[in-house]
Amino acid sequence: MHRLLAEIACTLLLALMIASIYARQVSITSLMVSEIDVSLVRFVTRSRLFNVVFKVSEVWRVVEVYEKLFNETLSFKLLPALNLTLAPTPEGVRVYVRGWSGLVVPFVNISVSRIRGCELLEYGEGVAELGYVDLRMDYDSSDIYVIFACIERLYTFSLLAPENLVRHWYEWEGGLVRNESRVERVFLLVPHYRAPIEANFTVVEGALDVEEEPGTVAYLLGVEGGWVLVPRLPVPYNPPISKPRELFKYLICDLEGVGYALVVEVGG
Amino acid sequence: MTSYELVVSVNVAVAVMVVISTVVVNSLITVEAVENEKIAELALARLEDIVLHAAAEAPLVVEVNLAEVVFRPVEVEVNESAMAVRVRGIFATAVRSSKLPSYLRFNYTGLLPSRSLLYFTKLGGTVVVNVRRGG
Numbered sequence: 413m414h415r416l417l418a419e420i421a422c423t424l425l426l427a428l429m430i431a432s433i434y435a436r437q438v439s440i441t442s443l444m445v446s447e448i449d450v451s452l453v454r455f456v457t458r459s460r461l462f463n464v465v466f467k468v469s470e471v472w473r474v475v476e477v478y479e480k481l482f483n484e485t486l487s488f489k490l491l492p493a494l495n496l497t498l499a500p501t502p503e504g505v506r507v508y509v510r511g512w513s514g515l516v517v518p519f520v521n522i523s524v525s526r527i528r529g530c531e532l533l534e535y536g537e538g539v540a541e542l543g544y545v546d547l548r549m550d551y552d553s554s555d556i557y558v559i560f561a562c563i564e565r566l567y568t569f570s571l572l573a574p575e576n577l578v579r580h581w582y583e584w585e586g587g588l589v590r591n592e593s594r595v596e597r598v599f600l601l602v603p604h605y606r607a608p609i610e611a612n613f614t615v616v617e618g619a620l621d622v623e624e625e626p627g628t629v630a631y632l633l634g635v636e637g638g639w640v641l642v643p644r645l646p647v648p649y650n651p652p653i654s655k656p657r658e659l660f661k662y663l664i665c666d667l668e669g670v671g672y673a674l675v676v677e678v679g680g
Numbered sequence: 681m682t683s684y685e686l687v688v689s690v691n692v693a694v695a696v697m698v699v700i701s702t703v704v705v706n707s708l709i710t711v712e713a714v715e716n717e718k719i720a721e722l723a724l725a726r727l728e729d730i731v732l733h734a735a736a737e738a739p740l741v742v743e744v745n746l747a748e749v750v751f752r753p754v755e756v757e758v759n760e761s762a763m764a765v766r767v768r769g770i771f772a773t774a775v776r777s778s779k780l781p782s783y784l785r786f787n788y789t790g791l792l793p794s795r796s797l798l799y800f801t802k803l804g805g806t807v808v809v810n811v812r813r814g815g
Binding site for chain 2: 433436437443444446448450453454457458460462463
């Protein structure tokens with residue numbers, strides 16, 4: 413009798429223990445199986461991507477936050493608001509205008525400046541009614557093309573330049589151009605203007621402090637042996653890492669009162 | 681059953697029980713550690729979200745109730761430039777911390793009260809957060 417009671421008690425105790433362990437397991441299983449990915453939220457808050465209007469330094473800070481903290485967990489692209497591409501045709505060049513989803517954006521005012529050195533070689537403008545516009549100008553892959561797109565108050569731009577002319581010398585923290593060669597002249601690229609504008613500059617601790625015009629997107633520096641292009645904005649920023657898109661947002665980069673629309677795409 | 685057989689069978693039973701209990705306890709510790717880490721990660725991200733959003737809107741007063749931030753009791757420790765979340769369990773404790781952006785600093789060091797008022801004020805280019813115990 414005692415033996416039977418002891419066996420029943422042991423069995424009950426064992427069953428109770430197993431049940432309590434299962435109860436605890438069940439209470440935390442939902443968290444175990446669920447994936448908590450907070451990278452995107454943290455990236456948005458850290459980079460202040462919840463804002464809409466950004467200064468130049470704030471745009472660069474977004475890129476810096478991405479590169480320092482999230483370049484392994486997220487993908488990140490910073491692009492012009494519209495996909496502007498240029499293709500040579502027998503009569504000149506054709507500028508294609510698309511949204512980043514591939515859709516045609518109708519009735520976009522387009523202007524293209526073809527620049528060699530600091531001189532404007534050609535200028536063309538037109539309206540891309542159904543996704544493209546043909547302009548009568550020559551195409552040379554060694555020249556700089558500034559494509560400017562405008563719909564009402566939305567302005568965006570794309571700079572096409574050969575890789576060997578581009579220098580990433582802009583220091584966003586101080587707003588200076590840290591030149592590695594002696595600079596003789598500085599011109600500004602403002603998409604609202606047809607031609608580059610010459611600018612005054614002073615040398616501050618070995619770097620150039622340029623007097624920018626509102627809307628300056630890049631500098632043309634006359635250095636020994638030619639001209640180089642120094643972009644002021646990290647656009648396009650398109651690292652090779654690719655992940656499913658989780659955030660797609662338009663933002664305005666305010667350059668001394670002139671706002672350019674850009675697009676941020678973050679994948680996670 | 682001889683006494684020798686009895687001793688052997690009891691020893692085998694004890695050994696099996698010890699092995700099973702070890703496996704169960706280990707799995708419980710692991711599961712709890714993972715759970716706590718996830719909760720800490722979640723709580724830290726949510727708190728960062730609150731603090732950085734509020735900093736962007738400064739001057740502002742925000743009432744924070746930790747019980748509404750995450751469903752498990754957590755300890756939040758802040759100092760001038762960092763924030764850490766600690767989740768204590770029976771077997772395992774998890775800590776997640778992050779450095780605050782340079783434009784934001786807490787004028788407070790120690791554990792954040794479970795209900796607190798955060799006063800965000802702008803001083804030059806910096807946002808300073810003062811902490812008061814909430815009602």
